[in-house]
Amino acid sequence: MTSxxxxxxxxxxxxxxxxxEDRDIVRGQEENKQAFLSSWFxxxxxxxxxxxxxxxxxxxxxxxxxxxxxxxxxxxxxxxxLIYRSFHLRLFSSMKKDIQGNVLYGLRTSExxxxxxxxxxxxxxxxxxxxxxxxxxxxxxxxxxxxxxxTRFAKWPKVAAFLGSLPLGSLVLDAGxxxxxxxxxxxxxxxxxxxxxxxxxxxxxxxEHEVLVADAVNLPYRxxxxxxxISIAVLHHLSTESRRKKAIQELVRVVxxxxxxxxxxxxxxxxxxxxxxxxxxLADKYAEEWVGPSSPRARSSPSLTLESIPEAEDKGFKExxxxxxxxxxxxxxxxxxxxxxxxxxxxxxxxxxxxxxxHRAEVGGAxxxxxESGLAKKDDKKGxxxxxxxxxxxxxxxxxxxxxxxxxxxxxxxxxxxxxxxxVIEKSC
Amino acid sequence: xxxxxxxxxxxxxxxxxxxFPLIIQADKVLEKPAELNHDFxxxxxxxxxxxALVDAAKSMGYSELPESAEAxxxxxxxxxxxxHHALMELHLEEGALICPETGRKFPVDKGIPNMLLxxxxx
Numbered sequence: 420m421t422s423x424x425x426x427x428x429x430x431x432x433x434x435x436x437x438x439x440e441d442r443d444i445v446r447g448q449e450e451n452k453q454a455f456l457s458s459w460f461x462x463x464x465x466x467x468x469x470x471x472x473x474x475x476x477x478x479x480x481x482x483x484x485x486x487x488x489x490x491x492x493x494x495x496x497x498x499x500x501l502i503y504r505s506f507h508l509r510l511f512s513s514m515k516k517d518i519q520g521n522v523l524y525g526l527r528t529s530e531x532x533x534x535x536x537x538x539x540x541x542x543x544x545x546x547x548x549x550x551x552x553x554x555x556x557x558x559x560x561x562x563x564x565x566x567x568x569x570t571r572f573a574k575w576p577k578v579a580a581f582l583g584s585l586p587l588g589s590l591v592l593d594a595g596x597x598x599x600x601x602x603x604x605x606x607x608x609x610x611x612x613x614x615x616x617x618x619x620x621x622x623x624x625x626x627e628h629e630v631l632v633a634d635a636v637n638l639p640y641r642x643x644x645x646x647x648x649i650s651i652a653v654l655h656h657l658s659t660e661s662r663r664k665k666a667i668q669e670l671v672r673v674v675x676x677x678x679x680x681x682x683x684x685x686x687x688x689x690x691x692x693x694x695x696x697x698x699x700x701l702a703d704k705y706a707e708e709w710v711g712p713s714s715p716r717a718r719s720s721p722s723l724t725l726e727s728i729p730e731a732e733d734k735g736f737k738e739x740x741x742x743x744x745x746x747x748x749x750x751x752x753x754x755x756x757x758x759x760x761x762x763x764x765x766x767x768x769x770x771x772x773x774x775x776x777x778h779r780a781e782v783g784g785a786x787x788x789x790x791e792s793g794l795a796k797k798d799d800k801k802g803x804x805x806x807x808x809x810x811x812x813x814x815x816x817x818x819x820x821x822x823x824x825x826x827x828x829x830x831x832x833x834x835x836x837x838x839x840x841x842x843v844i845e846k847s848c
Numbered sequence: 849x850x851x852x853x854x855x856x857x858x859x860x861x862x863x864x865x866x867x868f869p870l871i872i873q874a875d876k877v878l879e880k881p882a883e884l885n886h887d888f889x890x891x892x893x894x895x896x897x898x899x900a901l902v903d904a905a906k907s908m909g910y911s912e913l914p915e916s917a918e919a920x921x922x923x924x925x926x927x928x929x930x931x932h933h934a935l936m937e938l939h940l941e942e943g944a945l946i947c948p949e950t951g952r953k954f955p956v957d958k959g960i961p962n963m964l965l966x967x968x969x970x
Contacts, residue, residue: 546862546970588887590895609888611853615964624960629853632962637860637970639954639963641868644856644895 433481441484445477452480459483545661546637554794555809556656557615559773562789563806564618566779568598577836578651579604581681581843589646592673594635594666595653599623602630608646613638635666640673648673648680652839655684655810663811664821671828671846679831683841687767687812690838699807701768767814770807777802818842849940849961851904855896857961859947859954861969866949869900872907873953876942884932890922892935905934 434445444455548557560567582605585591589608593601596612597619603610613633614620623630633639635653648670657663670680689695775795780786786804789795795806818840822828832843859867902913912930914921921927945954945961952969955962 544970547967588885588891590891607887609852611856613963617962620960621958624958629850631849631853631960632964634964637965639858639860640856641858646891
């Protein structure tokens, strides 16, 4: 079921998609419609006063009933992903609770998702690797390591400048070093790299670098040993805020007092917006609900999120006021691309594809296994196995926010470069 | 793995307080020459735990380091060479790093230590 079938645009035609008894409501008396919707709104703790003589309100009713139908007949996880971004969140969540007698799992605003995550994580351990990272970061990089490495050679000037500014003879720790691109970039410094991917570390080791396999969230280094540390394009693979914070704390811990740390992460605000259209936004981070690339969410594109119920007649929409739950927004225009923009503005969780060409897909059949188990899929047109990598892209100020609570850290520099947010922090004590 | 790295590694299993220094099980040791860098050695001298370095070097088959050292010894080229050799030119290729508190073994394979913890250790 796609959002196109979900969003009714013609109350008479689309009511045929409803359950029989609901069709009668749509085609029935004004008072009945009023009463029907009122009862649902009341349960959600909201007043309602739409007039059902108007076309837009008829549409609203039909859409409302479409959603109700999903809750009655649909699968638990499917509505969550669609309703999640809905502007009638509170109303639908109340409806769902009522129909299915379920707790509001998945039906949350993004703020409460973050809070719930924090809660989950303080009881679960920030150092314990979540499933989504195991499947969509670790296993993927292990599978694509040689190919990935072959594409990673350009040295980012900003990183080179940071490394070049360090005193002679500095010991630099690269946490999440990948294929070791930055190890040894400054010949007057000594580098020790670590990464969670053994295949990538093997590539570093073959290039004679000093490396080890370790977890950025729990570095095996003694406190204060390093002179500087770098974390280049790493933290965006951590799926919870507490893990991201922990990784930063680790970077700070392992450098000496006065030591500098450079962190770069992918920005939500990408300079090349067409790039973002190739990504799959994740409506719900909970890896437990993720059943694999065949699930509806895996096939979702930005337009799959439930578009706000249109308030006005036609493509040439005008703003119309109706008394909706206060967490909903009345949008002036409902064209799909505008809706997509709005959804993307709040969207920070993505799957970003990696195309591993068939001729690079390795020995041992790891890619064949990945395809079979649903971790990857084949794209014959492109002649590649397509893997998805999990990303939490950062929004402006997010890095600063993460370090603001750390009392031994001072921000020395912050910048946006090549669609990455970057920060340089100093360990102050 | 060089002894420089060994000198900064510590067992990070949850609850462990005395995870340093890791005991070396040296199954295969290689010696690879490296260029001596005075600035770097001086910098490292102040960082390293000297006793841990001496013991580690011995377990790798090198006993030429003095039992104790002080900064003035950095003036001596002979001392610098020994320090450099132990710190940068001895490589543990195969073996393990063992936590002194729990006995947990971190394998070293082809010169690469694997410090990843299991689920129940974090």
